[in-house]
Amino acid sequence: MVTIKDVAREAKMSVATVSRVLNGSGPVSEETNRLIREVVGRMRYVPHSGARSLITSKTETIGVLLPDLYGEFFSEVIRGMDDTAQRNGYHLLISRAYADRHGIETAIRAMRGRVDGVVAMSPDLDAESLLNLPSTIPIVLLCSVSRGNEIDSITIQNFRGAREMAAHLISLGHKRIAIIKGSVRNHDAAERLRGYRMALRDAGITPDPLLERDGDFTEAAGYSAALQLLALKKRPTAIFAANDSMAIGALSALRESGIAVPEEMAVGGFDDIPLARYMDPPLSSVHVPIWELGAKAVTLLLHGITHKNDHARRRERVSTKLVIRRSTGGEPAERPPPQTLNREKVSV
Amino acid sequence: MVTIKDVAREAKMSVATVSRVLNGSGPVSEETNRLIREVVGRMRYVPHSGARSLITSKTETIGVLLPDLYGEFFSEVIRGMDDTAQRNGYHLLISRAYADRHGIETAIRAMRGRVDGVVAMSPDLDAESLLNLPSTIPIVLLCSVSRGNEIDSITIQNFRGAREMAAHLISLGHKRIAIIKGSVRNHDAAERLRGYRMALRDAGITPDPLLERDGDFTEAAGYSAALQLLALKKRPTAIFAANDSMAIGALSALRESGIAVPEEMAVGGFDDIPLARYMDPPLSSVHVPIWELGAKAVTLLLHGITHKNDHARRRERVSTKLVIRRSTGGEPAERPPPQTLNREKVSV
DNA sequence: CTGAAATATGTAATCGTTTACATAGAGGGC
């Protein structure tokens, strides 16, 4: 591999001069500039970023710690991060880790010397214990908050979104509204449940434990939870699934059971994944701006990096938006439009 | 930040000894071993991997270059890579890049000194020109091949899978079978088209250009292509979409047009994303083992890294499997089972 | 014409590790 020394030797200059040309630091004559660039091009020299970051103590890389994530959420949040990172000259070092405290700590150690900061997604509820991480590098928590204010965080407006969806169902006249919950110990899931309950109370309805079914965010969970709800003596008239995947599973179960949606059972989801509008019937959902979630996390982190982690901590929140389609019987705001999305999708 | 020197000073030993304890290289007395580990723990010392990789010239990181990818494919291929990488003590440096030659070259340079090898996904057809990359580090091409044998590659059995799906439709008695094509210049798309045509020829059917509609792998494209097909004077009786997203868009269009699936129109997809079985009717598709795709790419790359890029090049291929569900009218092999998938999905 | 300032370049220390080589003491075979 050709190093800066090789270039210097070939150009009959010192390494310092070569470095100055390449970084535009310090003064260089026009002639030297040309000469060195020519040699660099000819020899195909590329600076060794590892060596560079050792002396500058900047890696221009940000670490991303994620739990096991599936589908659209994963790809979109990473897209948001990568777009923002690249725009600022940063790379992404991605690692999946157990969402618990130990897993995250281990992963963060393993990243020492490789990254300038870390975005950690740890929806697990005891992410709170992260607050006393022995870390001097900036950290941003995604989809969870830490007790105290020691760590920057960015979350989804789960509470508000869920409350709106439940309120929407109530406004359509539903009294018995079931919820298919998300994973236990998951922060988003807990907040969505809270929003659902709050909406019921707002309307003077007492939450019925029988109508709160367990789920784990998978289609299969939505499918079986819906069957259980149908088996109840006093069936609900509406189902709010804590995410779209479960809502889709539920739709499938209702279809097989010959239940008409939304006439006999209204169904609402959360996330508004692209597929939601292509369901039968098109699925009402709570839109989550996932790209922004990733983008903001990186922006927040870069801020921390710039200020050497010596900045006022922030807690941001991306806002959700209720999207009404046919599955709740609301007025369809949109139909699958033949609009040409400009996503050049590759395979999938 | 505490360095190895600090540890050495505190333990009243030389840095060499500390290094030896930490790496288990060279002999150390049991007593020294204990002492140093105690100090390391107490001072919370973590080796600086940047510095380490400078001298060892191993970064234990592999670079991943991806085009804009969406949904399940993206998350699953990365999961396959990360699982395999972690099992071998490697990290993933992920970057999205334009799929063309220039974009990939730039991205690869930017990774010099950060990674030991690169997995590049470049489904764009002129990935072929990559073959003379000025690179000395190992590279594995994902979902594309380079002319000549200079680069390892791993691809999907697109041709075989598409041919099987088309043959399946033919076996059900269909004569006029349309295809909704994938993105132009996309390698997977081209191969799937080739497989479709081959199956028709095998059955003595002449491919009809009118039945080959453009698409770009999005739901919206599938939706509008289906509408166009319905508007033909001589409608097809079956549609083969080059991926599931387009098949789902097509299903949606057919539903709105009051066309019964599969009675009036059979529909088949490609990829077999998890949602396929939850569609109405459940979607027949060609299953692609995406996780394996990522896993094998990394395995291949690690092989190249171990052998310092001085190994026989390989072209591997992951095999597809036809999955028949109701949308083609075939015998449903499975129904949405309440099986508890052990994917702890987080939010989505 | 002189000396200060500006410009262009080189020298060498430094970042935090690993590791080849050197050193020193202990053990043991003869």
Next chain:
DNA sequence: GCCCTCTATGTAAACGATTACATATTTCAG
């Protein structure tokens, strides 16, 4: 008692860049 081998440790040279400081040359005000 000698020499060889082991074991345990230290010294210092890398790795490939950046950069403070030194030096040499040019420019130019007074």
